[in-house]
Amino acid sequence: MKSAKELDEIAAKLRKNSYTPKERMAIPLQEMPVQAPEVRIHNMDEVALGFSENQAIVEASRCLGCKNHPCVEGCPVRIDIPGFVSHVASGDMKGAYSVISQSSLLPAICGRVCPQENQCQKFCTVGKMHKDIEQSVGIGRLERYVADAMSAQGYEIIPEVAAATGKKVAVVGSGPASIAAAADLRKAGHEVFMFEALHKGGGVLVYGIPEFRLPKKIVASEIGKLEKMGVHIQTNFLVGRTMTLDALMKEEGFDAVFVGSGAGLPKLLGVPGENLVGVFSANEYLTRSNLMHSYDPDHALTPAIKSEKVAVFGGGNVAMDAARTALRLGASEVTIVYRRSENELPARHEEVGHAKEEGVHFLFLHAPVEVQGDDKGRVTGVVLQTCVLGEPDASGRRSPVPVEGSEKFYQFDTVIAAIGNGSNPLIKMTTPQIETNRRGNFIVNEETLETSIPGVFAGGDIVLGAATVILAMGQGRQAAKAMNEYLSGK
Amino acid sequence: MNRIVKKEQWSPEVFSMDIECPLVARQHKAGQFIILQLGGDFNERIPLTVADKDVEKGTITIVFQTVGATTHLLARKNVGDDIPNILGPLGHPTDIEKFGKVVCVGGGIGVAPLYPIAQAMKAAGNDVKIIIGARTKNLVIMEDKMRSIDPDLTIVTDDGSYGRKALVTVPLKEFCENWHPDEAVAIGPPVMMKFCALTTQPFGVKTVVSLNTIMIDGTGMCGGCRVSIGGQTKFVCVDGPEFDGHQVDWNNMLSRLGTFKPQEAEEHHRCHLDLGIPEGKA
Numbered sequence: 006m007k008s009a010k011e012l013d014e015i016a017a018k019l020r021k022n023s024y025t026p027k028e029r030m031a032i033p034l035q036e037m038p039v040q041a042p043e044v045r046i047h048n049m050d051e052v053a054l055g056f057s058e059n060q061a062i063v064e065a066s067r068c069l070g071c072k073n074h075p076c077v078e079g080c081p082v083r084i085d086i087p088g089f090v091s092h093v094a095s096g097d098m099k100g101a102y103s104v105i106s107q108s109s110l111l112p113a114i115c116g117r118v119c120p121q122e123n124q125c126q127k128f129c130t131v132g133k134m135h136k137d138i139e140q141s142v143g144i145g146r147l148e149r150y151v152a153d154a155m156s157a158q159g160y161e162i163i164p165e166v167a168a169a170t171g172k173k174v175a176v177v178g179s180g181p182a183s184i185a186a187a188a189d190l191r192k193a194g195h196e197v198f199m200f201e202a203l204h205k206g207g208g209v210l211v212y213g214i215p216e217f218r219l220p221k222k223i224v225a226s227e228i229g230k231l232e233k234m235g236v237h238i239q240t241n242f243l244v245g246r247t248m249t250l251d252a253l254m255k256e257e258g259f260d261a262v263f264v265g266s267g268a269g270l271p272k273l274l275g276v277p278g279e280n281l282v283g284v285f286s287a288n289e290y291l292t293r294s295n296l297m298h299s300y301d302p303d304h305a306l307t308p309a310i311k312s313e314k315v316a317v318f319g320g321g322n323v324a325m326d327a328a329r330t331a332l333r334l335g336a337s338e339v340t341i342v343y344r345r346s347e348n349e350l351p352a353r354h355e356e357v358g359h360a361k362e363e364g365v366h367f368l369f370l371h372a373p374v375e376v377q378g379d380d381k382g383r384v385t386g387v388v389l390q391t392c393v394l395g396e397p398d399a400s401g402r403r404s405p406v407p408v409e410g411s412e413k414f415y416q417f418d419t420v421i422a423a424i425g426n427g428s429n430p431l432i433k434m435t436t437p438q439i440e441t442n443r444r445g446n447f448i449v450n451e452e453t454l455e456t457s458i459p460g461v462f463a464g465g466d467i468v469l470g471a472a473t474v475i476l477a478m479g480q481g482r483q484a485a486k487a488m489n490e491y492l493s494g495k
Numbered sequence: 496m497n498r499i500v501k502k503e504q505w506s507p508e509v510f511s512m513d514i515e516c517p518l519v520a521r522q523h524k525a526g527q528f529i530i531l532q533l534g535g536d537f538n539e540r541i542p543l544t545v546a547d548k549d550v551e552k553g554t555i556t557i558v559f560q561t562v563g564a565t566t567h568l569l570a571r572k573n574v575g576d577d578i579p580n581i582l583g584p585l586g587h588p589t590d591i592e593k594f595g596k597v598v599c600v601g602g603g604i605g606v607a608p609l610y611p612i613a614q615a616m617k618a619a620g621n622d623v624k625i626i627i628g629a630r631t632k633n634l635v636i637m638e639d640k641m642r643s644i645d646p647d648l649t650i651v652t653d654d655g656s657y658g659r660k661a662l663v664t665v666p667l668k669e670f671c672e673n674w675h676p677d678e679a680v681a682i683g684p685p686v687m688m689k690f691c692a693l694t695t696q697p698f699g700v701k702t703v704v705s706l707n708t709i710m711i712d713g714t715g716m717c718g719g720c721r722v723s724i725g726g727q728t729k730f731v732c733v734d735g736p737e738f739d740g741h742q743v744d745w746n747n748m749l750s751r752l753g754t755f756k757p758q759e760a761e762e763h764h765r766c767h768l769d770l771g772i773p774e775g776k777a
């Protein structure tokens with residue numbers, strides 16, 4: 006990393022815009038400042054500390070502003086990336102923010118949690134020219150910088166709300182899909198009621214993704230923005246139980262409903278012993294820590310799980326989050342057990358890197374056969390089987406094939422299943438006429454995201470299966486657009 | 496929201512509260528429960544069964560025993576106070592049908608959630624016999640209400656200070672032998688429900704139990720409430736709370752309930768000091 010003085014010089018020159026493309030290619034990539042691993046495993050604070058202004062300007066100046074801007078194609082919501090990056094390069098953060106805001110409602114969040122290496126940064130020309138995707142412009146980091154800089158200055162755009170239409174809309178859930186839908190529906194002048202089952206809004210952003218990756222005050226401020234726009238947020242309301250979808254429409258007079266109920270049904274290990282004491286779903290493990298704050302035992306009434314040797318099954322973001330949370334809760338040894346090899350890990354690269362730096366062990370090509378326990382029903386360990394990679398499966402990844410006779414016992418006192426989430430069956434259970442696929446995902450019109458029930462739209466994980474924040478947000482907006490059209494014709 | 500409109504103390508440890516909660520009152524059916532959280536970032540979410548409701552007044556009645564930090568804090572709330580978070584009604588309602596003869600067994604605080612079920616069973620045309628049990632006389636609750644359903648109400652106490660000195664399983668077995676019930680419903684401490692199920696099993700009397708596992712969300716999201724029913728994993732908050740007692744893996748359920756016992760012993764010591772809650776209560 007360059008010294009502050011050197012950065013000043015580069016930045017000053019950049020402001021004059023006096024670099025040639027060749028010189029730009031030589032501008033060093035800006036590393037994200039982070040808390041040192043040995044420090045951060047003892048706290049819940051955010052790991053990545055964010056760019057300084059100069060770093061942001063320097064990083065932004067690595068962008069060549071290439072004509073075909075392939076990065077935009079890689080962005081699920083098509084942010085005008087070269088547009089906002091050039092504002093950052095010239096030090097105009099407000100300008101950058103307003104460009105991003107045209108496409109994304111949650112830059113502070115997406116800048117932190119998007120899998121950029123599979124999206125915008127995957128296609129970045131700078132990365133291609135360096136023949137190293139790690140050398141792509143740090144678009145996510147810049148996005149985050151812009152959002153953070155704006156909120157640090159107390160600058161907040163509360164979107165304008167159009168004149169009241171007299172239409173009443175329900176939004177089920179409060180995750181990114183619902184936040185986006187609620188904002189766009191409210192902007193159009195409808196009265197919007199958001200119904201969330203938990204006592205706090207934000208969906209996975211509050212109960213799943215840990216503080217050290219996504220500070221909860223950021224999520225709270227997004228929910229706060231909705232309130233300032235006049236969205237009514239009703240927590241402790243489980244659609245299907247507190248009131249059915251049908252009743253909302255027929256008795257309460259909602260003109261349309263958006264369902265963003267997420268993928269909240271944890272998959273368990275599916276092997277003998279999955280219910281022993283000490284076996285948790287990642288959802289439970291993370292919810293205790295994040296939503297219920299059990300990482301702060303001096304204050305929280307919800308007990309945290311105390312462990313020595315932890316096994317986390319899975320290879321996605323959820324597994325990384327659970328493993329890194331376990332370290333912070335005091336586990337002495339944490340191992341991620343994944344059926345495939347390192348190449349197939351679906352987690353964001355950055356999270357895998359952070360987990361390794363923090364001392365999380367990885368055991369690739371192993372799958373659980375049985376969880377074993379003692380006479381009190383508590384976990385003592387897991388029998389694992391080794392796997393080899395076979396033919397690619399439907400997801401395009403090579404599927405693991407267990408090797409007979411390779412079973413071996415490994416000692417653990419805590420086992421966490423982070424092998425995916427199905428869709429929560431509650432709405433389907435109480436509104437059977439809604440059409441779902443085999444996996445319980447709502448079937449929707451691809452363009453309008455309308456479900457089989459007229460006036461009921463859906464988006465996010467309940468439609469896509471466990472996906473990403475940005476896709477959920479994108480679908481929320483897509484559905485809101487169709488709903489606004491639907492409502493104007495009503 | 497959720498204002499306490501009535502509070503009664505039934506014994507040193509047992510309280511009843513009527514809470515304004517119109518949406519829950521309107522939807523609630525016998526057998527369903529709520530999740531309650533006392534606000535802020537640090538309070539836990541606990542499940543409580545709804546013992547009664549008044550749709551017109553928009554109130555629900557909860558009956559609770561001060562066993563953990565939250566129930567102790569709740570007991571300190573008074574009429575006029577609000578309870579920040581109540582979610583419900585959760586779970587499936589009890590399957591109420593005309594079965595014929597139904598014996599209802601309630602232990603300790605479990606008598607409260609049993610009441611609306613016994614009432615509904617009676618209203619459905621069943622012949623209903625009720626057994627209620629408690630450790631000792633001043634923990635016997637809802638005697639009059641229960642007697643209004645079954646005038647021959649059987650009361651037992653562990654120490655014989657009131658009614659018969661027996662465990663609930665003794666009169667339950669007698670009913671199975673002499674009265675031949677078509678169905679049994681047992682609600683109370685897990686160990687009591689386990690032994691009720693063991694008692695009725697040889698007689699082939701289907702026995703419904705209401706499981707009160709550890710819960711967090713109550714919506715099926717965390718799986719913390721899961722139990723093994725006939726070899727299959729079920730979530731109590733969504734698939735239950737009532738299950739066939741003969742299918743429940745009781746040993747697993749009891750050990751899961753004790754998940755946090757070792758650390759709770761230590762932590763509740765601290766929490767008592769903080770909350771000023773008397774030692775040994777939580």
Ligand SMILES: Cc1cc2nc3c(=O)[nH]c(=O)nc-3n(C[C@H](O)[C@H](O)[C@H](O)COP(=O)(O)OP(=O)(O)OC[C@H]3O[C@@H](n4cnc5c(N)ncnc54)[C@H](O)[C@@H]3O)c2cc1C
Pocket residue numbers: 118119120177178179180181182183200201202203207208209210213214215242243244245265266267268269291322323326353429431432464465466467471472473474475477
């Ligand atoms: C631990 C973890 C880490 C992740 N990390 C990343 C990451 O780094 N990057 C990324 O892009 N994605 C990540 N994801 C995925 C991402 O969080 C989800 O794709 C996204 O949150 C889905 O948004 P959503 O709005 O569809 O639903 P959710 O965020 O799941 O929100 C749904 C909400 O609806 C509520 N609800 C459900 N049913 C009802 C009902 N019947 N009535 C009322 N309310 C209801 C739920 O309580 C919940 O609050 C992660 C997920 C997890 C679990």
Ligand code: FES
Pocket residue numbers: 709710711712713714715716717718719720721730731732733
């Ligand atoms: S309490 Fe979380 S799934 Fe039942």
